[in-house]
Amino acid sequence: xxxxxxxxxxxxxxxxxxxxxxxxxxxxxxxxxxxxxxxxxxxxxxxxxxxxxxxxxxxxxxxxxxxxxxxxxxxxxxxxxxxxxxxxxxxxxxxxxxxxxxxxxxxxxxxxxxxxxxxxxxxxxxxxxxxxxxxxxxxxxxxxxxxxxxxxxxxxxxxxxxxxxxxxxxxxxxxxxxxxxxxxxxxxxxxxxxxxxxxxxxxxxxxxxxxxxxxxxxxxxxxxxxxxxxxxxxxxxxxxxxxxxxxxxxxxxxxxxxxxxxxxxxxxxxxxxxxxxxxxxxxxxxxxxxxxxxxxxxxxxxxxxxxxxxxxxxx
Amino acid sequence: xxxxxxxxxxxxxxxxxxxxxxxxxxxxxxxxxxxxxxxxxxxxxxxxxxxxxxxxxxxxxxxxxxxxxxxxxxxxxxxxxxxxxxxxxxxxxxxxxxxxxxxxxxxxxxxxxxxxxxxxxxxxxxxxxxxxxxxxxxxxxxxxxxxxxxxxxxxxxxxxxxxxxxxxxxxxxxxxxxxxxxxxxxxxxxxxxxxxxxxxxxxxxxxxxxxxxxxxxxxxxxxxxxxxxxxxxxxxxxxxxxxxxxxxxxxxxxxxxxxxxxxxxxxxxxxxxxxxxxxxxxxxxxxxxxxxxxxxxxxxxxxxxxxxxxxxxxx
Numbered sequence: 067x068x069x070x071x072x073x074x075x076x077x078x079x080x081x082x083x084x085x086x087x088x089x090x091x092x093x094x095x096x097x098x099x100x101x102x103x104x105x106x107x108x109x110x111x112x113x114x115x116x117x118x119x120x121x122x123x124x125x126x127x128x129x130x131x132x133x134x135x136x137x138x139x140x141x142x143x144x145x146x147x148x149x150x151x152x153x154x155x156x157x158x159x160x161x162x163x164x165x166x167x168x169x170x171x172x173x174x175x176x177x178x179x180x181x182x183x184x185x186x187x188x189x190x191x192x193x194x195x196x197x198x199x200x201x202x203x204x205x206x207x208x209x210x211x212x213x214x215x216x217x218x219x220x221x222x223x224x225x226x227x228x229x230x231x232x233x234x235x236x237x238x239x240x241x242x243x244x245x246x247x248x249x250x251x252x253x254x255x256x257x258x259x260x261x262x263x264x265x266x267x268x269x270x271x272x273x274x275x276x277x278x279x280x281x282x283x284x285x286x287x288x289x290x291x292x293x294x295x296x297x298x299x300x301x302x303x304x305x306x307x308x309x310x311x312x313x314x315x316x317x318x319x320x321x322x323x324x325x326x327x328x329x330x331x332x333x334x335x336x337x338x339x340x341x342x343x344x345x346x347x348x349x350x351x352x353x354x355x356x357x358x359x360x361x362x363x364x365x366x367x368x369x370x371x372x373x374x375x376x377x378x379x380x381x
Numbered sequence: 382x383x384x385x386x387x388x389x390x391x392x393x394x395x396x397x398x399x400x401x402x403x404x405x406x407x408x409x410x411x412x413x414x415x416x417x418x419x420x421x422x423x424x425x426x427x428x429x430x431x432x433x434x435x436x437x438x439x440x441x442x443x444x445x446x447x448x449x450x451x452x453x454x455x456x457x458x459x460x461x462x463x464x465x466x467x468x469x470x471x472x473x474x475x476x477x478x479x480x481x482x483x484x485x486x487x488x489x490x491x492x493x494x495x496x497x498x499x500x501x502x503x504x505x506x507x508x509x510x511x512x513x514x515x516x517x518x519x520x521x522x523x524x525x526x527x528x529x530x531x532x533x534x535x536x537x538x539x540x541x542x543x544x545x546x547x548x549x550x551x552x553x554x555x556x557x558x559x560x561x562x563x564x565x566x567x568x569x570x571x572x573x574x575x576x577x578x579x580x581x582x583x584x585x586x587x588x589x590x591x592x593x594x595x596x597x598x599x600x601x602x603x604x605x606x607x608x609x610x611x612x613x614x615x616x617x618x619x620x621x622x623x624x625x626x627x628x629x630x631x632x633x634x635x636x637x638x639x640x641x642x643x644x645x646x647x648x649x650x651x652x653x654x655x656x657x658x659x660x661x662x663x664x665x666x667x668x669x670x671x672x673x674x675x676x677x678x679x680x681x682x683x684x685x686x687x688x689x690x691x692x693x694x695x696x
C-alpha cells in the first residue's frame with residue numbers, strides 16, 4: 067500500500083493506493099492557503115492517519131508517502147522550492163512530515179504525478195514513453211520516459227504549457243514571457259476568445275446561451291455552441307484545435323511518445339474535440355507515413371493526482 | 382575499438398574510435414548520391430576495411446559498427462526508412478553491411494550521433510541529460526537522456542528544428558509545416574534575413590562586404606558586420622539571438638537538460654554569439670532563481686558524426 071497526497075490551491079486530497087494504482091480509500095480537507103506551513107502539514111498528517119484508519123489497513127501496511135504539489139518541488143532535498151498559489155517558498159515538506167511518519171517520502175510536481183498515474187493505471191498503461199496534458203487554467207504536463215516521470219536535471223522541465231509557440235507578437239503569459247502555448251490552448255485561452263467573439267457577435271449562440279452575461283462563458287459554453295453548429299463558435303473551436311495540434315506536433319517532433327493523453331476540463335468535450343484534434347495533427351505531422359503517438363483522453367480525472375503521488379513510492 | 386560511419390549528402394566519413402571516443406584513424410569517400418544503394422554500401426565496406434588496415438589494429442579488435450545517417454533510421458529493423466538527401470527509402474543498411482562484416486551494426490539519426498559524441502567525449506561529458514544543437518542549413522538536434530541517445534518511441538523525435546515557434550503567420554518550412562524553429566534560427570535563416578537587410582540597406586556593412594553580390598552573404602558575413610558594430614547587422618543579429626534563445630527556452634522548459642551544446646557554422650561566431658545568447662536566455666527563463674542548463678559550444682566539430690556513430694556500439 068502507498069499513500070498519495072495531492073496538494074491543490076483549494077483542497078488537499080489523500081488516498082490509500084494499492085500496488086496497481088487502485089484507490090482503496092480517500093479523503094480530503096480544505097488547503098486553507100495562507101495559514102502557517104506547519105498547520106497545513108499537520109492537517110495533511112491527520113488526514114493521512116484518518117484515511118488509513120477508515121480503511122481495512124494499518125500504517126504498517128504503507129510502504130511510502132508520495133506528494134504531488136504545484137510549483138517546483140526538490141525531491142532530493144525534500145522541499146518545495148516555489149509554489150506560488152500555495153504561497154510556499156522553500157518549505158521543508160519531507161522534514162515536517164517525518165515528524166508524524168517513519169516512512170520514505172517522495173515529492174513531485176503535480177503535472178508529473180498526473181502523468182505517472184495515467185502511465186501506471188490509466189490511458190498510458192503499458193507503454194514506456196507517454197505524455198499527459200491537462201487543459202485547464204494553464205496546460206499542465208506530465209512526461210514519463212522509460213516508465214519513470216521525467217522532469218529534467220533541475221526539476222524545471224515538463225513545463226510544456228510554457229513552450230514558446232509564438233515568438234513574434236505572442237500573447238503575454240503569467241510566467242513573464244510571451245507566446246507560451248497555454249496562452250493559446252488552455253481552457254483559459256478558449257474562454258478569453260469566447261468572450262471576445264461573443265461580444266463581437268451578439269447573434270452567436272455563445273452570446274445567447276449566457277444571455278449576454280459574458281462572465282458566464284466557460285470552455286463548455288464555446289464547445290457546446292460549436293457542437294450545435296454555431297458559425298462563430300465553430301471558427302473559434304477550429305482555431306483552438308489548431309493551436310492545440312501545433313503544440314502536440316512540437317511534442318511529437320521532440321519527445322515522440324507512444325501515447326499523448328489529454329485531460330482537464332476541455333477534454334470533457336469528448337470525441338468532438340478528440341476527432342478534430344487527431345485530424346489536425348495528421349494534417350501537420352512531419353513524417354506522414356510513419357507511426358506516431360496515439361492521441362487519447364486521460365481517464366483518471368481528479369484521482370490522477372492521488373494515484374500518481376502514491377506511485378512515486380513504487381519507483 | 383569501434384567503427385563509426387558518418388553518412389552525409391556529399392561525403393562519407395569512417396573512423397576507428399577507441400572506448401573513450403577518441404578517433405585513432407579516419408578516412409572518407411564521396412557519397413555519390415544517386416548511385417545504386419549496393420554500390421554506396423560497398424564503398425562504405427571498402428572504406429571501413431581500409432581505415433582499419435591503415436591503423437595499427439585488426440578487424441578482430443573491432444567490437445561493433447555504428448552508422449549515423451540523415452533522415453529516419455530504424456535501428457530495430459536495421460534499415461533507413463527515409464533519407465531524402467540520399468534518395469534512400471527503406472534501404473536495408475544492416476543486411477547489406479553484414480555481407481562484409483560479422484559484427485553488431487547499429488543505426489541512428491546523425492543529429493543523435495552528434496549529441497551522443499558530445500555526451501561521451503565532448504562538451505556534455507559527465508552529465509546524464511544533454512542536448513546538442515547544430516545550427517546549419519537546418520537545426521539538427523541530438524538528445525541524450527540518462528546517458529543514452531533519445532529519439533522517442535518511433536524514432537521520429539529529437540527533430541527540435543521542427544518545433545513550432547510561430548503558430549500564426551509562420552514562415553513556411555521545407556517539412557510542409559509553417560513556423561518551424563529552423564526557419565528562424567538556422568544559418569539559412571540568418572543568411573535569408575541578411576540578404577533582405579542588405580538589399581534594403583545598401584549602406585550597411587553586410588552589403589559592402591560582399592560588394593553588393595547578395596549571393597555571397599553567409600552567416601559569417603552578417604555576424605562579422607555585427608561584430609564591427611554595423612547597425613543593420615546588429616539589429617538582425619539581436620533578432621536572430623532572440624529566436625535562438627526562445628527555442629532554447631522551450632527546450633529548457635520541456636527537457637531541462639544539464640547542458641545545451643551548440644555547434645554548426647553559426648557557432649563559429651564564438652563568444653560574441655554565446656554571450657549574447659546566454660544573456661537573452663537569462664532574461665526569458667521561467668524560474669529566475671533556480672539553476673538551469675549550462676549553454677556552451679559543441680567541441681567536436683565534424684568529427685562528432687564519426688565518434689557518435691562509433692559510440693552506438695558501446696551502448
